[in-house]
Amino acid sequence: MTVLVRLIYASKVAAHFGPMDMHDILDKSRRNNIEAGISGLLILADGYFFQALEGDRSAVHATYARILKDSRHSSSVMLSSLEIEKRLFSGWSMGYVLSSEKNKPLFMSYSSNKYFAPLSLRAQAAESLLAEIGAHARHLGGTETAT
Ligand code: FAD
Numbered sequence: 001m002t003v004l005v006r007l008i009y010a011s012k013v014a015a016h017f018g019p020m021d022m023h024d025i026l027d028k029s030r031r032n033n034i035e036a037g038i039s040g041l042l043i044l045a046d047g048y049f050f051q052a053l054e055g056d057r058s059a060v061h062a063t064y065a066r067i068l069k070d071s072r073h074s075s076s077v078m079l080s081s082l083e084i085e086k087r088l089f090s091g092w093s094m095g096y097v098l099s100s101e102k103n104k105p106l107f108m109s110y111s112s113n114k115y116f117a118p119l120s121l122r123a124q125a126a127e128s129l130l131a132e133i134g135a136h137a138r139h140l141g142g143t144e145t146a147t
Contacts, residue, residue: 003057006084007064008126010050010118011076021072022096029094038063039089041134045099045107046116049073052130054087080123088134097137106132 022044033039038055051067053060068076089095099107099116107116110129121129 004055004084004087005057005060006052006054006080006082006088006127007060007078008050008052008080008123008130009064009067009076009078010048010121010126011073012119013044013047013049014072014074017072025072026094026096032063033093036063039087039092039094041089041092041095041097041130041137043097043099043133045118048116048118050118050126050129052089054084054089057083075119077119079118079121079126082123082127088131095134095137097133103133103136106136 026042029042033053033055036055036059038053038059040052040054043050053063064078097103107129108114110121110125111117118126118129
């Protein structure tokens with residue numbers, strides 16, 4: 001039986017991280033995630049990654065275990081892992097949102113100081129930030145998607 005889940009985590013971007021790394025991550029994510037039936041969203045903001053992975057529980061956890069070993073980030077914290085009825089990012093093998101002047105107020109509305117600090121977000125806040133950013137990205141049509 002398939003158990004559908006959404007896992008959200010945040011991590012610190014490695015100091016040596018560059019634009020080609022992002023290109024490589026998105027490329028591999030989209031290829032692997034299509035095969036594994038995973039959808040989701042990856043956000044890069046203020047030196048942090050914030051990512052949602054949705055799909056069958058075993059596929060999502062296997063992917064997260066692989067991501068944890070990646071030296072392009074560190075200090076990963078799993079913020080939430082919930083059974084879900086429906087995907088938020090259906091059709092997005094891995095959407096991508098980069099922080100910008102336009103969406104900064106949204107990130108900052110989830111922050112208690114002047115920097116976005118996702119490692120300490122509560123599960124509910126992580127879920128609603130994700131839903132808001134996802135809706136915003138769809139609205140602006142500014143997210144790279146590939147299915
Ligand atoms: P291969 O190229 O065969 O990778 C083999 C191994 O080398 C893996 O352990 C990989 O981690 C490591 N590796 C490859 N390139 C580099 C590099 N430039 N620097 C350091 N280590 C490297 N993958 C997904 O499948 N789905 C996702 O949603 C996803 N999201 C990610 C989000 C973040 C923030 C990060 C940092 C990585 C993400 N990845 C994701 C990539 C993941 O960590 C693996 O690199 C990838 O899944 C390996 O795919 P592969 O075995 O086909 O590639």
